Amino acid sequence: MxxxxxxxxxxxxxxxxxxxxxxxxxxxxxxxxxxxxxxxxxxxxxxxxxxxxxxxxxxxxxxxxxxxxxxxxxxxxxxxxxxxxxxxxxxxxxxxxxxxxxxxxxxxxxxxxxxxxxxxxxxxxxxxxxxxxxxxxxxxxxxxQPSEAALNAHLGVSALCSPVLDQLLTAADWLAGFTGNPEAAEAYVAAMIRGYLPERASRGELASALAQLSTEGGLNATLRAAMAPAKNDLREGLDGFRTRLGLDDTNEGQT
Ligand SMILES: NC(=O)c1ccc[n+]([C@@H]2O[C@H](COP(=O)([O-])OP(=O)(O)OC[C@H]3O[C@@H](n4cnc5c(N)ncnc54)[C@H](OP(=O)(O)O)[C@@H]3O)[C@@H](O)[C@H]2O)c1
Known part of the structure; x- marks a missing residue:
């Protein structure tokens, strides 16, 4: 071609x-x-x-x-x-x-x-x-995608890459504060997250991965609870794109 x-x-x-x-x-x-x-x-x-x-x-x-x-x-x-x-x-x-x-x-x-x-x-x-x-x-x-609004909603979610990377860097920095080895800390965090992400997630694989990290009182569940307010921050941040991306309320059900 x-x-x-x-x-x-x-x-x-x-x-x-x-x-x-x-x-x-x-x-x-x-x-x-x-x-x-x-x-x-x-x-x-x-x-x-x-x-x-x-x-x-x-x-x-x-x-x-x-x-x-x-x-x-x-x-x-x-x-x-x-x-x-x-x-x-x-x-x-x-x-x-x-x-x-x-x-x-x-x-x-x-x-x-x-x-x-x-x-x-x-x-x-x-x-x-x-x-x-x-x-x-x-x-x-x-x-x-079934509509232009549905496509545009992906643009909003694509902006998640930067805050997620920012969190990974924060965790790597925290880790390096104890190990004294920033490179190994970064390698650990990147490999750990990559390992948990399913190759093709489409039928609830993300939710299954999360369920496996939800032992009551475990470190994962404890940190998730401590960071629970970040979920609302994420939704509010994504909602902040509605006007720019042409996502009014009537689009939500279609996506
Ligand atoms: N980067 C991403 O990850 C990404 C992802 C998805 C979508 N997009 C979208 O893709 C588009 C490009 O993004 P980008 O990050 O690749 O931006 P970019 O690096 O700034 O590329 C835009 C290019 O257009 C060239 N240009 C300017 N005037 C031109 C003309 N008259 N004729 C031909 N080319 C001309 C620029 O050349 P000069 O440098 O010489 O001015 C520049 O190389 C944007 O609309 C962005 O929203 C980007």
């Missing part, structure tokens, strides 16, 4: 690396110049092309720009009705994309995360996209 990436920043670079070596011809736009040059130098299937040539020469175009840049850049580009456009941009609703990428009709939004470079990334998508399945489905977890 001929695949183009408009906006060669952090997430585009991860996606290009995740696609490499699978027989696709990949075009990346010239900005960011250094990221584009690095990808083209490292990966034989990657070439750099100006935005208009990239759109003209791609079957599938991934939009990896900042949303405000997209408003300026996209309207002048030669999109075609037979072309697939997949946006990864935050704050770029489907209605705007349809306007900006006309006459392209097959337009979807997904939410890649940097680990997509190595595979195993969850990819919620709306609407369902055969092109996304074909390109990334073999090595990643494609999760089609």
């Amino acid at each position: 001929r695949v183009g990436f408009l906006g060669t920043g952090a997430i585009a670079a991860a996606m290009v690396r995740g696609l490499a070596g699978q027989g696709h011809r990949i075009l990346v736009s010239p900005r960011n110049a250094s990221t584009a040059a690095t990808l083209a130098a490292e990966l034989p299937e990657v070439a750099i092309a100006p935005n208009d040539a990239l759109v003209a020469g791609s079957d599938v175009v991934f939009l990896c720009l900042l949303a405000r840049t997209a408003e300026e850049v996209l309207p002048g580009l030669p999109f075609r009705p037979d072309q697939t456009v997949i946006s990864v941009m935050v704050d770029a609703p489907l209605a705007n994309l349809r306007r900006l990428c006309a006459p392209a009709r097959e337009i979807a939004i997904t939410i890649p995360l940097p680990p997509i470079a190595g595979g195993g990334c969850p990819l919620p998508v709306y609407p369902a996209s055969p092109a996304l399945d074909a390109l990334f489905g073999r090595r990643n977890l494609i999760l089609p």
